[in-house]
Amino acid sequence: MPEVQLRKRAIVxxxxxxxxxxxxxxxQRRAAALAVIHNPFAGKYVxxxxxFMEDLNPLGVEMAKALVAALGGDAKIVEGYGKGAIVxxxxxxxxGALWHVPGGYAMREIxxxxxxxxxxxxxxxxxxxRLDVPVTHINASYVRSHFDAIEVGLNDAPKADEILxxxxxxxxxxxxxxxxxxxxxxxxxxxxxx
Amino acid sequence: MKSRIRKIVTLxxxxxxxxxxxxxxxxxxxxAAAVIENPFAGKYVxxxxxLMEIGEELGALLTERAVAAxxxxxxxxxxxxxxxxxxxxGELEHAAAILxxxxxxxxxxxxxxxxxxxxxxxxxxxxGVALDIPLGHKDAAFVRSHFDGMEIRVNDAPRANEILVAIxxxxxxxxxxxxxxxxxxxxxxxDGLR
Numbered sequence: 001m002p003e004v005q006l007r008k009r010a011i012v013x014x015x016x017x018x019x020x021x022x023x024x025x026x027x028q029r030r031a032a033a034l035a036v037i038h039n040p041f042a043g044k045y046v047x048x049x050x051x052f053m054e055d056l057n058p059l060g061v062e063m064a065k066a067l068v069a070a071l072g073g074d075a076k077i078v079e080g081y082g083k084g085a086i087v088x089x090x091x092x093x094x095x096g097a098l099w100h101v102p103g104g105y106a107m108r109e110i111x112x113x114x115x116x117x118x119x120x121x122x123x124x125x126x127x128x129x130r131l132d133v134p135v136t137h138i139n140a141s142y143v144r145s146h147f148d149a150i151e152v153g154l155n156d157a158p159k160a161d162e163i164l165x166x167x168x169x170x171x172x173x174x175x176x177x178x179x180x181x182x183x184x185x186x187x188x189x190x191x192x193x194x
Numbered sequence: 195m196k197s198r199i200r201k202i203v204t205l206x207x208x209x210x211x212x213x214x215x216x217x218x219x220x221x222x223x224x225x226a227a228a229v230i231e232n233p234f235a236g237k238y239v240x241x242x243x244x245l246m247e248i249g250e251e252l253g254a255l256l257t258e259r260a261v262a263a264x265x266x267x268x269x270x271x272x273x274x275x276x277x278x279x280x281x282x283x284g285e286l287e288h289a290a291a292i293l294x295x296x297x298x299x300x301x302x303x304x305x306x307x308x309x310x311x312x313x314x315x316x317x318x319x320x321x322g323v324a325l326d327i328p329l330g331h332k333d334a335a336f337v338r339s340h341f342d343g344m345e346i347r348v349n350d351a352p353r354a355n356e357i358l359v360a361i362x363x364x365x366x367x368x369x370x371x372x373x374x375x376x377x378x379x380x381x382x383x384x385d386g387l388r
Contacts, residue, residue, distance in 0.1 A: 008209045013263070014348075015202040130349070151349040154207070155324070 004055050005038040007162065009063075010154060011070050021176040030080075030170040031070045032133065032152045033063040042090035042161035049094070053101045060099075060106030060167070067169045068110060075111050079184065080146045080170035083107070084133040085122045088158035096122035099165050107138075107167060114138035115192035128155045133168045137184060141193050144181025145173035197248040198231040200356065202255075203348050204263040212369040223273075223364035225327060225346040226259040228252055235283040235355035245291035252292065252359050254300035260363040261304065269306035272378065273340040275362045276301075277315045277327040281352035289316035292359055301361065302332075309386035310335040322349045327362040333383045338375025339367035 016028045037059070041049055068075050083103040085096035104118040119134040119141075130153035137143035150168045158164040173184070188194055206224045209217050230252070233244055261268050276297060278289035293314050302308035313328035313335075324347045331337035344362045352358045367378070382388055 005211065005214075007211045008207060010205060010207040011263075012203065012205045017199055017201060019200065151322075155345040 002040040008036040036157040056102035060102040064110040082135040086164040090160040140187040145177035201229040221366040224260040226256040227360035229351040242291035249292035250296035253297035256361040257304040275327040275329040279358040334381040339371035
C-alpha cells in the first residue's frame with residue numbers, strides 16, 4: 001500500500017465559558033485535529049483498498065496525541081470524542097471509511113481503552129466543505145449531557161485528490177447541559193453504551 | 195476584565211507540502227479568536243470608548259494565546275493581522291473601535307518590534323461567517339513573501355449581540371514564495387514599510 005503523504009495539518013481548540021447562562025467553573029474545551037493527506041485511490045475505482053488502513057495507524061496515533069496535548073497533556077481530562085472525513089471529489093465515500101479503524105482505535109488506545117464506539121460522519125466535498133463531527137461520551141454512548149458535535153473544515157482542503165481526516169475530543173458536557181438522561185456519574189462502563 | 199467572553203478559539207495550521215513539494219521548515223500560523231458580547235448591540239451609542247478598552251484587553255489575550263498555540267516566543271513571530279465580525283445587531287464602527295485605537299500596542303508588546311501597520315479586515319455577519327484575516331510582515335509591510343491571509347470561522351458566532359475578534363500570528367510567510375520583492379533578510383525595520 002502507498003505511504004501516507006501529508007500536505008497540511010491543523011489543530012482547533014475552543015474554550016467555552018458560557019452560552020448565555022451561568023459562567024462555567026471550569027470552561028469546557030473542545031479540540032479538533034485535522035490532517036490533509038493525498039488520496040492514493042483518487043480518480044479511479046480500486047477494488048482493494050483496505051490495506052491503507054494500516055498505513056494510517058501512525059497518523060491516527062499522532063493526531064490523538066496532539067489532541068490530548070492541545071487539551072493540556074493529561075488524557076484523563078478527555079470525556080467525549082468523535083471522528084470524521086471529507087473526501088475530495090476525485091475520491092469515493094468508501095475512501096473516507098478507511099478512517100474508521102485507524103482513527104477510532106488510536107483515540108481509544110491513547111485514552112486508556114475507552115469503551116464507547118467512536119461516533120463518526122463522512123462526506124465527499126470540495127475545498128472549504130464543513131463537516132459536523134458528532135461527539136459522545138468515551139465510555140458510555142448514552143450519556144446525554146455529552147451528545148455534541150464540532151464543526152470542522154479548512155478553506156483550501158480537500159482538493160480533488162485529497163482526504164481531510166478529523167479526530168475530535170471534548171473535556172466535558174455541553175456547557176449548560178440540562179435535558180436529563182443518563183449522567184456521566186451513572187456510567188456502569190461494561191458495554192460501552194451505559 | 196471589561197469584555198464578557200463567551201468563547202475562545204485557536205486554530206493552528208501547519209503546511210508540510212505544496213503541489214507535492216516539501217515545505218521545509220513547514221509554515222505555521224495561528225488565528226486566536228474571542229467571541230464577546232457587544233455592549234452596544236441594538237442601539238446607537240456615540241461614545242465607543244468601552245469597546246476601545248476591550249480591544250486593548252483582547253490584543254494582549256489573543257496574541258498570548260496565539261504564540262502559546264504556536265509554541266514560539268513572541269519575538270519569533272514574523273507576520274500578523276487582525277479582524278472582527280460584528281453580529282447583526284451591531285455596526286461596523288464597533289469592529290473599528292475594537293481593532294484600531296488600542297488593540298495594537300499589546301500585540302506589539304508581546305511580539306516585539308512591530309513597526310508595520312497591522313493589516314485588518316472587518317464585516318458584519320451571522321453565525322459561521324468566514325473572517326479572512328489579512329497578514330503582513332510585522333516589521334516591514336512591503337515584505338512580499340509574507341503577504342497572505344488566513345480564514346477562521348466559528349460556527350455559532352457571532353450571534354446577533356456578539357462580536358468575533360481575531361488575531362493571526364505566523365512564524366513564516368507563504369509556503370513556497372517566489373514572486374520576488376523585498377525579502378525578510380533585506381528589512382531595515384525603521385519605517386515599518388521596508
